[in-house]
Amino acid sequence: MSLGKLLERIIQLIPVLLGVSLIVFVMMALTPGDPVQIMVGEQSITPEQEAELRRNLGLDRPMVERFFIFLANAVQFDFGNSFYHGRPVADVIAERLPATIELSLVALVVALATAIPLGVVAAIRKNSVLDRVATVGSLLGVSLPGFWFGILLIMLFAVHMQILPVSGRIGYDNEVAAVTGFLLIDTLLAGDIGAFGDALRHLLLPAITLGLPMTAILMRVTRSSMLEVMRQDYVTFAEAKGLPRRRVLYRHALKNALIPTVSVAAIETGSLLGGNMIVETVFGWPGLGRLVVESIFLRNYPLIQAAVLLYAVTYVVLNFLADILYTVLNPRVKL
Amino acid sequence: MTDATLAAAPSAESLFRRNLRDFRRNRLAMASVAVILIFVLMAVAAPLIAPQDPNETDLFRRLQPPGWAEGGDWAFPLGCDALGRDILSRIIYGARISIFIGAAVIFLATGVGILAGLAAGYFRGWVDVVISRVVDILLGFPYLIFAIGLMAMMGPGLLNIVLALAYKEWVIPCRVVRGETLAVRELEYVEAARALGAGPRHIMWREILPNILSPVIVVSTIRMAHVIILEASLSFLGLGVQPPTASWGSMVSDGRAFILEAWWVSTFPGLAILLLVLAINVASQALRDAFDPRFSE
């Protein structure tokens, strides 16, 4: 990984972010619904008061001017004030972000922990009953609408068996000093095992719901790359040399087979981050996705704009990470 | 994606046949093809087989349980929804909408994706730069958020749902086609065609496309399953198909509120989605195994 390559990536990011901002702006301009009218709702308001409100929100300027003001401020990481929160959108987003990231990462762990063993076994015993069951089982995951599955889980584990909570991130008896914003880490830092367990219990159902589709994708990638590796010369050679099959598979084949899995996982994490508003709604999870969807309906322009930029940066960074992982795991590939 | 079997690709036709044979031998795959066919037939013949008018409301049958349950009536075998409409008939008619959305989005997206991907991979240069940049930008948007934004912009409606999903969906086949095209364009037989004086159009359509179609088909089927789920997600957010039309996604979404009181309202359409999407996924997995074991999304 050379510095030049890194620089090139960063430069590539610029047109992407510009394009994303422009698309969001154009979409907002073409979307019917006036933020001021939505905000005022049924309230009575004089034309002067309305003009004043419009000026407060910066909506009195022409669209093009607003775009350039936005760009000028965005380079300084100033994304303006949220129409509804009375605070900078950067703050509002920053408060919600840890919850979303934590949920996504745990979902990722759940997915990897299920997908890799399943995929490997399915590949080794290709076409066995086990393979079929694993394949169909994992495919069930991508075949369920997440909100429905989530509600079913709530009904079963929270209402009927009452062993897991319906919603939220942690019980209110646990007061955790926010250091990282990730409750699993913060509770451990505080040395509070009880709170850690509580946070984990809250995470379980949403993480399973969110991670399930990814499990299926990762399992398929693992299975097919494992199959491919097993056909490679060096594996056949190692086997011919009389090395135990198990050792050949797990020492040599698995390591190489995991390369695509890992890079796909890195990219898919991006879609976890951006695709969890449904899980967040069902489980009352205080994440970013729900906030962004609400903001679209309320035409809270600054928040939408900043959040979408954040998603785009995340996507590019994750791709970059995927590439790095690829080189680390497979030194033959040079970036 | 550089690959030895593709170098021998001029015999694509026979390879295709061999792959098809492999696919046919996979019994699970054939079962899922059967399931898909049954659903498609159901959609086509909906007026003939639906026991009731799917849009006929009757508030006196509100949330009536399935035929076998207490309070049920076999004239409405799977029970009734919140407006007293027959759930079975709505599932049968709903197959039309769900399959239409899945197929239309994928058809549009794959068409555009092939064109853009071929152009980018074959011409390279500034064409590739422009297309790749657009692809990057679109990939930077989370899928659902982009679709929600588009729905807010375009307003409701079946066609707008298709468009809202297709606007981003085409990127996926495009990337696949571009990658494959880049790999194939330098191969001997393409060089040979070029040496014989074939124009770019001929080379792209006749020489390259047939040899890269397998992964495209595999990806498209997987994505179709995904699109059907996405439609359900849009319904969940209140941006689904217009009433009284039934789509499975909107049925599950509307019925989820009653899950404590009337589980049948969302469960049966949920199972329908599950079954169809599962069948498509199993079939696509088998397609991939048979046609292109090396491909990974």
Add this chain to the structure above:
Amino acid sequence: MKALPRLLMATALAACPAVIPAAVGAADLVVGFTLDADTLDPANHRKRETETIIRNMYDGLLTRDPDMLVVPEIAESMTQVSATEYDFKIRSGIKFHDGSDLTAEDVKFTLDRVVMENGMGDGMTSPRQGLMGPVASVTVAAPDTVRITLKEPWPILPAMLPNQQIVSKAWVEKMGNEGVATAENGTGPFKLVEWRKGDAVIMERFDDYYGGATDIPPVGKACVDRVIFKIIPESASRVAALLAGEVHIINELPAFSIAQVEANEGTQVMTVNGTRSFFIAMNMEGELFDDLKVRQAAAMAIDKGLIIDKILAGNAAPIDGILSPDAFGASELPKVGFDPEKAKALLAEAGFPDGIDVTMDTEAAFKDTAEAIASMLTKAGIRTTVAVGEGAQLSDKWRTKGAPKTGDMYFTSWGNGSLDPFDIFTPTHRTNDRGNSAGYANPELDKILDAAAVEMDVEKRRGMYHDAEMMITADQPYIYLWVPQDIYGVSKKVTGWKPSADSRINLHDACLN
């Protein structure tokens, strides 16, 4: 969930070690609530959910009791000095949560912050300015008295004052607008412990509380140690949380879940008459509904009773005019009966013997009801297609303030939190007013509404609204439907609390057994 296979449940049970659900602290009252507060700044919010949360930490000059009667809270008494001047005597001994004393200066500061242009500083005017009508100035008339002077008579001032919560001048000036948005320093029964944004607002009892409105017993400190507003937007999940015992009160209980909550041991349903009138606007600027007969036909085609009974589970009061039966000025009005045959005949008389084809716009939340209405209209010859749109798009299309409208019908509603006709009757029926989605224009009616808004004689004013209602029942610009009840699911452990018509959840008096 009888339907879940026993085997599945058994497997799942076996797989999970027995974990006891985290017990909620004995005196923690948890409310499962639809939406988080956007901000905690009493002068800078726009949603009633935000106000509901804020109201447990901040008290107002005046407040409402559960029966919507306006009573003094921070004010000890209110005196109307003239048609445009009101004096409020401020109670002594009220402390803010930071321990400082509340003074008349704080009250003046609070109201100035809302009323004045640039009142919030930083070039910001409060978005709640419109709620204060024609207030000209707020002055400290005596050390313990605040005087509000109006530009013109505005009899609803007392009804609107409960919407404002009193802040501390010194504290707001110290914190700035951004600080006030995330912290609080009110005089209310609870003080903020922690706001987990998007997740929960945790409050604890304020031990120096002055006791609250003397007209709403019991007076004194709050009963429970802590109050938690837990945000659960999805209604099925909210009901699940109530049934699972995780929360004690939930708002917006869907009507169809009533039976479930009643059947569950330990939970019950509580309702209160709401203040939101539902109606269907018919576009009188269009080609079809410009004809009174067509509008009457549509009104006759709808069996309100059946929908209230089946879809709203009986939890709504039918209305024949725009006003809720509980509102000021509501009166007995002629009823439009359900008569599809007569509807068809009227259509034929209007020149549509073969019926008409129309579209009815509505938001996703009302899809079910709108579809049920559409099928009734269709049976009477008004073939109706429901078009579900997003709220922002629909208000652009229908609340045009006089600009031309497109569309046929709009199933919608209008809130009337004050239960005074001025903020529902005028906006929906006055020519070109902000909520007049029917495009109704009746100069006679405009005159009555304008006069009633400033009429100080209560009985005369009541009579004026009756006359106005008689006019609109004759013209039928809307089909008036019903005022639904607000439905809450409540744990039987909760005592001393009942829902309030303004949809606030004031927990000062609530106890847990």
